[in-house]
Amino acid sequence: MKLKNTQALTSFEYSWLLKRIFPYIKRYLGRVILGFVIAIPVGLLDGVVSFALKPYMDYVAGKQNLVLYGHEISYTILAISMPFAIIFFAVFQGLLRYLNSYLTDWTSIKITNAVKTDLFSKLVYMDTSFFDENSSGIIISRYLSDPDIASRGIVDQIKTFIISLFGAVSLIVVMLYSSWKLALFGVIVLSIAFMPVLLIRKKIKSVSNKSTVISGEITTIMNETYSGNKVVTAYNLQDRQKQLFNKEIQNSFEVSISLTKRVGWMSPMMYLIASFGIAIVLFYGTKLIYDGSMTAGSFASFVTSLILLYKPVKTLGNTLTGVQTIFVAMGRVFELFDYIPTIKNSENAVSVPPITKNIKFKNVSFGYVEDVDVLKNISLEVKKGETLAIVGNSGGGKSTLVNLIPRFYDVKSGEIQFDDVNIQNFKIEDLRNNISFVFQDNFLFTGTIRENIMLASNNATDTDLYDVLKASHLDEVINSLPDGLDTVLGERGLTLSGGQRQRVAIARAMIRNTPIIILDEATSALDNESEAIVQKALDNLMRNKTVFVIAHRLSTIKNADRIAVINDGCLVELGTHDELMKIDNGQYKHLYEMQFKASDKEFVK
Numbered sequence: 001m002k003l004k005n006t007q008a009l010t011s012f013e014y015s016w017l018l019k020r021i022f023p024y025i026k027r028y029l030g031r032v033i034l035g036f037v038i039a040i041p042v043g044l045l046d047g048v049v050s051f052a053l054k055p056y057m058d059y060v061a062g063k064q065n066l067v068l069y070g071h072e073i074s075y076t077i078l079a080i081s082m083p084f085a086i087i088f089f090a091v092f093q094g095l096l097r098y099l100n101s102y103l104t105d106w107t108s109i110k111i112t113n114a115v116k117t118d119l120f121s122k123l124v125y126m127d128t129s130f131f132d133e134n135s136s137g138i139i140i141s142r143y144l145s146d147p148d149i150a151s152r153g154i155v156d157q158i159k160t161f162i163i164s165l166f167g168a169v170s171l172i173v174v175m176l177y178s179s180w181k182l183a184l185f186g187v188i189v190l191s192i193a194f195m196p197v198l199l200i201r202k203k204i205k206s207v208s209n210k211s212t213v214i215s216g217e218i219t220t221i222m223n224e225t226y227s228g229n230k231v232v233t234a235y236n237l238q239d240r241q242k243q244l245f246n247k248e249i250q251n252s253f254e255v256s257i258s259l260t261k262r263v264g265w266m267s268p269m270m271y272l273i274a275s276f277g278i279a280i281v282l283f284y285g286t287k288l289i290y291d292g293s294m295t296a297g298s299f300a301s302f303v304t305s306l307i308l309l310y311k312p313v314k315t316l317g318n319t320l321t322g323v324q325t326i327f328v329a330m331g332r333v334f335e336l337f338d339y340i341p342t343i344k345n346s347e348n349a350v351s352v353p354p355i356t357k358n359i360k361f362k363n364v365s366f367g368y369v370e371d372v373d374v375l376k377n378i379s380l381e382v383k384k385g386e387t388l389a390i391v392g393n394s395g396g397g398k399s400t401l402v403n404l405i406p407r408f409y410d411v412k413s414g415e416i417q418f419d420d421v422n423i424q425n426f427k428i429e430d431l432r433n434n435i436s437f438v439f440q441d442n443f444l445f446t447g448t449i450r451e452n453i454m455l456a457s458n459n460a461t462d463t464d465l466y467d468v469l470k471a472s473h474l475d476e477v478i479n480s481l482p483d484g485l486d487t488v489l490g491e492r493g494l495t496l497s498g499g500q501r502q503r504v505a506i507a508r509a510m511i512r513n514t515p516i517i518i519l520d521e522a523t524s525a526l527d528n529e530s531e532a533i534v535q536k537a538l539d540n541l542m543r544n545k546t547v548f549v550i551a552h553r554l555s556t557i558k559n560a561d562r563i564a565v566i567n568d569g570c571l572v573e574l575g576t577h578d579e580l581m582k583i584d585n586g587q588y589k590h591l592y593e594m595q596f597k598a599s600d601k602e603f604v605k
Contacts, residue, residue, distance in 0.1 A: 003138045003216070017330045020337075024114050024151060028107045032155060035103035038096055039159050043166030045093040046312065047174045050304040052082055054178060057297030104159045112152040119143050119336060127343045128408040132368070137220030141212055142336060149329035157326060161319045164312040171305040171312070178302035179294055182281055186306045189277030210255045212332065217248045278306060343407055349427045352434050355418050355515055358383050359405070359546060363414035366404060373412070374400050376569040384515075387547040389557035391591065392566040398550045401566065402518045405548070406432045436514045438538070440521035442505035444496075449478065450485040452504055456512040464511055471540040472507040473533050474500075499534055506537045517547045554592050563588060 025032055059066045059075045066073045123143055131139075175183035225232060225241050232241060285302065288294035361380040367373040375397045382388045390398045404411055407428060415422045423431055436456075444452050453468065454460060460468075465485075469475040477500050481487045489495050496504065502522065509517065522538060531553075542549075551557045563580055565573035565588045573580055573588050580588040 003134045003142050014327060017327055020334050021151060021154060021330060024111045027114065028110055031103050031107045035100055035107065035159055036162055038100045039162040040166050042093060042096045042100055043163040044170040045089055046167035046308065047170030047305065048089045049086060050171060050301050050308055051174045052086060053304055054297040054301035056082055057300045058295050100159065104156050108152040108155045111155065112147055115147040115151045115333065116144065119147060122337065125341060127341045135216060135220040136223045137218065138213065138216030140219050141216040142332065145215060146212065146329045146332045150326055150333045153322065153326040157319050157323050160315065164315040164319060167312040168309055171309040174305040175302050178298040179288065182285060182302055186277060186281060189273060192273055207255055207258065211252065214248055214252045214255060221245050221248065281306060343410055343428065345428055346424055349425060351430045352418060352426045355384050355546065357419045360417040362417060364404065364411050364416060365413045366400060366409065366411050374569050378571045380564060380571060382546060384546055385544060386561045387542060387549060389549045389551055389560035389563045390566060391551060391554060391563060391588065396567045397569045398566055399520055402520060402548045402550060405518065406435045434514050435516045435518060436509035436512045438505050438509050438519050438522045442501055444489055444501060444504060446489065448486045448488055449504060452489065453507045453511055456508045460511045468507045468510045472503050472510055472537040474503040474507050477503065502534045503537055506541055510541050515546060517542055517545045519547065519549045521550055521552055554595050
């Protein structure tokens with residue numbers, strides 16, 4: 001699944017999207033409804049000022065007493081009380097706005113966090129190929145930014161819609177109260193002004209999708225600049241990184257401005273139409289005043305309401321635009337939810353029984369890209385407790401072969417079997433619980449050394465930990481650190497040397513205590529002294545295990561039970577070191593002699 005290729009095909013299926021998001025809203029439905037209920041008087045109170053203008057102009061300005069339900073109220077009392085009443089209503093509305101905003105933000109953040117949590121739960125179970133195909137930036141953008149837009153925005157936009165709607169209703173009521181003839185005309189004009197909003201749905205979808213991809217690219221460049229800072233500095237790649245970043249920033253600008261060119265005319269167009277309406281209302285209202293059909297106070301109240309009505313109508317238009325953006329993001333979110341990883345448990349999957357005989361590769365073929373095989377029809381048997389070394393040319397498929405054992409990828413054809421049972425019949429979690437990995441570049445998490453080792457086992461005791469530290473030759477490193485096992489590692493464990501990181505990884509593999517060990521170039525990046533120490537730790541790790549060793553330095557695998565030579569995806573030789581060295585023009589013999597000739601030359605120098 002390439003996240004760049006998102007189409008968000010469900011963006012206009014509003015009812016379906018709302019049904020999908022509703023379970024998250026339902027958890028906090030009481031607060032959501034309360035927030036919406038409070039939004040109603042917040043909107044209705046928008047009409048207070050314009051409503052008060054009629055009695056103020058007709059009675060206070062005209063110095064006439066108001067007769068209300070048979071009671072006469074002095075215009076002086078009105079002059080004193082009305083300003084205070086307006087202030088009271090403004091304070092009351094302000095308090096309601098605060099409470100409404102608090103409830104909206106609380107529920108929005110809760111809903112967003114719930115969506116992000118569920119999405120992340122899906123992310124951690126994604127196939128290895130998913131991470132191969134997608135950059136860190138686009139993943140971060142899709143899994144963090146889209147939920148923010150989709151779930152946090154939906155409650156806020158509905159609240160804004162309710163406030164604007166009831167604000168418009170209250171102002172229209174005031175207009176009807178002042179003059180139903182003018183009100184009818186004003187509503188028609190503003191309805192016409194509102195129409196352009198309906199024309200931009202598809203453009204919003206296109207721009208939103210492009211913006212997400214560009215945002216991901218920008219994040220990727222930032223991540224690569226951070227993670228590869230030494231390479232950037234060593235090769236003077238600062239200008240290259242700046243050019244890449246500037247290019248994406250320019251792309252972001254062009255996408256955004258394209259939306260502005262197509263959508264930016266809406267606001268001035270709405271304002272122009274509204275202005276024509278107000279101008280006509282002024283002409284017609286003046287006529288009604290001269291005819292005696294309307295008082296000056298009613299007219300002032302009406303015009304104020306009409307002018308104030310432009311804001312909620314414009315807000316409604318912006319809200320609908322924002323809602324469409326939300327639905328596009330929502331479509332992308334549920335696109336992620338609906339993605340089913342290709343590596344999954346089969347029906348009736350079982351636990352892995354103890355291996356008693358062997359691990360077999362039966363006619364295994366595999367390719368990362370369709371029609372391009374990296375492994376070609378490999379058949380191989382590894383007995384329980386045997387150490388198999390895998391060597392060959394770079395890119396020949398060595399790492400790919402061992403990556404198929406824990407089902408990082410699934411074979412294209414053929415089978416991998418434990419005691420004649422296809423590994424695809426085993427529960428994935430249980431399968432991987434039987435395998436420990438030590439990589440060339442082992443990832444250490446931010447945290448303490450203790451945490452990085454113990455995360456591999458839920459049942460390990462402190463005694464197990466200290467036994468592992470000794471066996472992995474990590475105890476001397478721990479003793480040299482001021483905080484010992486509780487030393488906090490920086491990101492990726494870069495506060496330790498390469499050899500120290502390898503020993504932490506070996507300790508992590510040891511404490512897992514699995515029957516199968518996979519060592520993928522575990523010492524190739526180390527100097528001779530570090531390699532010697534790490535090799536001792538590896539020897540302890542490999543004891544009484546079934547081991548697959550990928551090694552570039554052939555000196556480290558002479559004592560393997562057997563050696564498999566894989567070149568260009570094919571198994572070309574298989575046997576012990578001595579057996580392979582007896583093959584005339586053998587590929588292993590050629591590799592071995594080349595390495596030791598190179599070593600001898602280095603020694604002579």
